[in-house]
Amino acid sequence: MSVVRAERRHEKKRDGEAAVSRTHLRRGLLRAGRWSVRYDPRAVLVCAVLAALAALAMVLAIGTGTYALSPAEVVRTLFGDGPPGAEFVVLDLRLPRALVAALVGFAMGMAGAVFQSLTRNPLGSPDVIGFGNGASAGALVAIIILDAGTAQTAVGAVCGGLATAAAVYLLAWKRGVHGYRLVLVGIGASAVLGAVTSFLYLRADIGKAAQAASWTIGSLNARDWSDVWIAALGVVALGPLVLVYARRLTMLEMGDDTAAALGVPPERSRLVLLSAGTGLTALAVAAAGPIPFVAMAAPQLARRVTRAAGPNVLPAAWMGALLLTAADLTTQRATGSALLPVGVLTGVAGGAYLAWLLRGERRGARL
Secondary structure, three states: OHHHHHHHHHHHHHHHHHHHHHHHHHHOEEEEOOEEEEOOHHHHHHHHHHHHHHHHHHHHHHOOOOOOOOHHHHHHHHOOOOOOOHHHHHHHHHHHHHHHHHHHHHHHHHHHHHHHHHHOOOOOOOOOOOHHHHHHHHHHHHHHHOOOOHHHHHHHHHHHHHHHHHHHHHHOEOOOEOHHHHHHHHHHHHHHHHHHHHHHHHHOOHHHHHHHHHHHOOOOOOOOHHHHHHHHHHHHHHHHHHHHOHHHHHHHOOOHHHHHHOOOOHHHHHHHHHHHHHHHHHHHHHHHOOOOOHHHHHHHHHHHHHOOOOOOHHHHHHHHHHHHHHHHHHHHHHHOOOOOOHHHHHHHHHHHHHHHHHHHHHHOOOO
């Protein structure tokens, strides 16, 4: 009898643990020993859907062109069983472009979420507050003055972005760095960097100026595997750091005093996040040029889809990947070629989105 009672107690305990696990899954809590991770089930679903849509847009973009391929043929070619002649077109010509679009969009969306959360302002994206312009200026110095290659251009973009971030951070410092000061100083830095860029064009010869001008529009044309590795470096090296600090972003949105009371050092956390966001932006700019408005639009759209407060770092990243891959597909389908820079489309769409965003801010009596 004692053995039977022990077995029944064991079964009840196991059923109770299973019920607790199901409850935790519904509430978004995973436990592994003494470690636990909270997540938003809706945000996880949104990320999965956005990733699937981005992958679909990539497959359709790879199949678009003079040598057209169906989605099934593209997938078969990626697995080594495509039609004759398709392997070179897909793997060497089109796949690098599609991967750069996804990785750059992912990095820009994540960086935009970081900056908008730190500044507590929907306009606080790296291309508005000057960090993207700093990366562009550094890359242009490498292209025009140093006649640099792809790797050196990436180094120049990172150095320009970090130098701009350091200058903006120091100029915005006054017993700490607050969001509105960061935005205002960043806009001023963006204007200065625009003048520097114009000066670099004047100093360049015709060939280098034309090369730099086509790059500064923001383009995915002629991307190769070296550009893929540059974009992937930012996502792989800095993406996990941003995700680890995402919880601190949520606390920083409550104010520095509240974050400090909860055990989060505000300035140290802000400095790490600014550095990581700047690095993501700089490497994205080095891989594809300064593609406008993706970093600004992706976090706002992700927040509306997830219906969740906070920075929504991962949904914003996947939204950025979807936006840029969809923009690349649209430019190729609309023009019948891959010659139109994707920055033209994102600039037009982003301008319309900015007007709509400002209209919403005005209606909400925030402007």
